[in-house]
Amino acid sequence: MTTPMSFDADTTLMSEVTAAVKAASVTLRDRYTPHARGVSLDEVVDEIHANDDAVLDVLREPLLRARQGSQWAEDELAGGALPPGEWWVVDPAEGNINHVHGMDDWAVTATLVHDNRPVLTVVHLPLTGDTYTAVAGGGARLNGQPLKVSAKTDLGAALIGTGQAKPGEDERTFRRIGDSVTAMFINGLVVRVSVPATMQLIHVAAGRMDAFWQFSDVRSGLVAGALLVSEAGGTVTDLAGEAWNTGSRDFLAAAPGLHAAALEVLSPIA
Numbered sequence: 001m002t003t004p005m006s007f008d009a010d011t012t013l014m015s016e017v018t019a020a021v022k023a024a025s026v027t028l029r030d031r032y033t034p035h036a037r038g039v040s041l042d043e044v045v046d047e048i049h050a051n052d053d054a055v056l057d058v059l060r061e062p063l064l065r066a067r068q069g070s071q072w073a074e075d076e077l078a079g080g081a082l083p084p085g086e087w088w089v090v091d092p093a094e095g096n097i098n099h100v101h102g103m104d105d106w107a108v109t110a111t112l113v114h115d116n117r118p119v120l121t122v123v124h125l126p127l128t129g130d131t132y133t134a135v136a137g138g139g140a141r142l143n144g145q146p147l148k149v150s151a152k153t154d155l156g157a158a159l160i161g162t163g164q165a166k167p168g169e170d171e172r173t174f175r176r177i178g179d180s181v182t183a184m185f186i187n188g189l190v191v192r193v194s195v196p197a198t199m200q201l202i203h204v205a206a207g208r209m210d211a212f213w214q215f216s217d218v219r220s221g222l223v224a225g226a227l228l229v230s231e232a233g234g235t236v237t238d239l240a241g242e243a244w245n246t247g248s249r250d251f252l253a254a255a256p257g258l259h260a261a262a263l264e265v266l267s268p269i270a
Helices: 011-030 041-066 096-100 171-187 197-205 223-231 259-266
Strands: 086-094 107-114 117-125 130-135 139-142 159-162 190-193 211-214 235-237 251-254
Touching (some): 011 086, 011 130, 130 197, 171 190, 197 211, 197 223, 197 251, 223 251, 251 259
Parallel strands (some): 159 190, 159 211
Antiparallel strands (some): 086 107, 107 117, 130 139, 211 251, 235 251
């Protein structure tokens, strides 16, 4: 994944973004309970929105201030290409549904996107204190230590993941997810189906999982992980094998030794 701009030396920006994301993460951590909150759909949705609003109140301004001229992508569930320029694509509670249900797999993410390609990202996990970072051309790191994707070359030995991008997607998408999971059950070792995407993609970047695919273009769930995986040495494309960007219709991130095999299984379904 390449961009026309280099962020290798922009340590000040990375420092400012990391500080902003960590500060916002304190707000989300303080809202966490080890039990589920909300019974009815309306109650659950209200809890989700309250999490988002509380975190955005402390995250938006520091990020816009850190990168003069940057813009804010408002709808975290939106997909498709962004207008030219630099945009902050943020998920104030990535895995919000898990947070609301008392689970521990959630994070705060902030990614700077330049002309539809992610160029800098910070993902912070408040319960563990782990911070994943990446810059285009500068590598991916966990708590400052370099990340490297899996060295596997046999899809039959692979731990692979996918998940639902958002509620209420069309039936065709749900059926493709089901068909693709069945195909990977047959061709892979173990398939993990869970949300959110970022929490699986950090494992791909760290070499703990071997591939992740998704039939969706919800950009806030993919931009951070796409940059982390590619900067850790992985291959990130759509399901036609073309280089991925925020305008792509679907998504595959894999260890390079498995990417072609995963694409062969998934592309007929896509």
